[in-house]
Amino acid sequence: MSGVESVAALVRLLRAHPDTCRWTGGLGPADLARAERELGSPFPSSYRYFLAELGSCEADGTDFLGVYRTAALGDTLLGTVEATLDARTDERFPRELLVIQYDGMGGLVSLDTAQRDADGEHPVVVWDPGSGDRGGPERLADDFGSYALRQCSRSVLDG
Template sequence: MNAVEASEQLIELVRGNDDIANHADGCDAGTMAAAESDLGVAFPPSYRRLIEEFGTWDIAGEEFLGVYQTPAMGQKLLGSVTETLDARSQYGMPSDLIVVMFDGMGGLVALDSSQVDREGEYPVLVWNPGDVDRDSMERLGDDFGSFAFALCQRAVTRWQESG
C-alpha cells in the first residue's frame, strides 16, 4: 500500500468510527495553496489528501493539526501552518519541516521536505526545540499516510479493546 492509499484507508477508518473521531470540513484548493505559500513548502500527497478531506481530525485520542480556519480567527490559517510558523520563529525549527502533530513529550512530529522520495512523500520525524542534527532526530515513518494510518489503526484497536 502506498502513502496515498494509506490516507484513503485512514479516511475510511475515521468515517467508520464517528463515535470516537472528529473532523472539520476539509480544505479547498485556495486554502491549500495559501497554506503552502505561507509555509514556503508544498505538502506531500498523502498529507494533502487528508487535509483536502478533513482539514483537521482526531480519532481515538490521536490528534492531527491539518489546516483549518475558525470564525473567531477569521482568515488566519490554523493547525500546521500556525504551529510550524510559531516553531520556526520561536524555537528555530528548520524551514523545511512541517509540523503535523505534537508527540506529547514536548516534541513536534514533522514532515521533512528536504528528503523527498519518488512519490513526492516526506519522512516523518520528531523535532525537539534545539535539534540541529537531522541524523539524531527520531524517524517515525517513511511517509505521512502510512505513519498516520498505522498510528490511528492501533489507537482504534486499543480503544475498542478497552471498551
C-alpha cells in the first residue's frame, strides 16, 4: 500500500470512530503552500493528503500535529510548522527534519526531507538530543501514511 493509500485508509478509520477520534479540518491549497514556504520544504504526497483531509488528528491518545489554526492565535500556523521552527532553535536539531509528533519520551517524530524514495516520500524518523551520539535519528517507517495508519490503528482497534 502506498503512503497516500495508507492515509486514505487512516481517514476512513478515523471517520468510522468519531467517539474516540478527532481532527481539526483540512487545509486549503493556500495554507499548504504557506506551511511549505515557512518550513522551506515541500511536503511528501502522503502528508499533503493528510493535511488536506484532516489538518491534524487525535486517535484515542495518538496525536499527529498536522497543521492548523486557532481563533486565539489567528493566522499563525500551528502543529508541524510551529513545532519544527521551535525545534530548529536547538542547534543539534537537523534542519531537514519536519516534526509531525511528540513521542512522549523527549523525542521528536519527524519526516526526514533529506531522504526521498521513488514516490517522493520521506521516511519517518525519531530525533532526540542524544541522536547525534548514536549515529543520527532512528528510522521508524518508510513514509508518513504507513506510519500514521499503523499508530492510529493500534490506538483505535487494539487500545
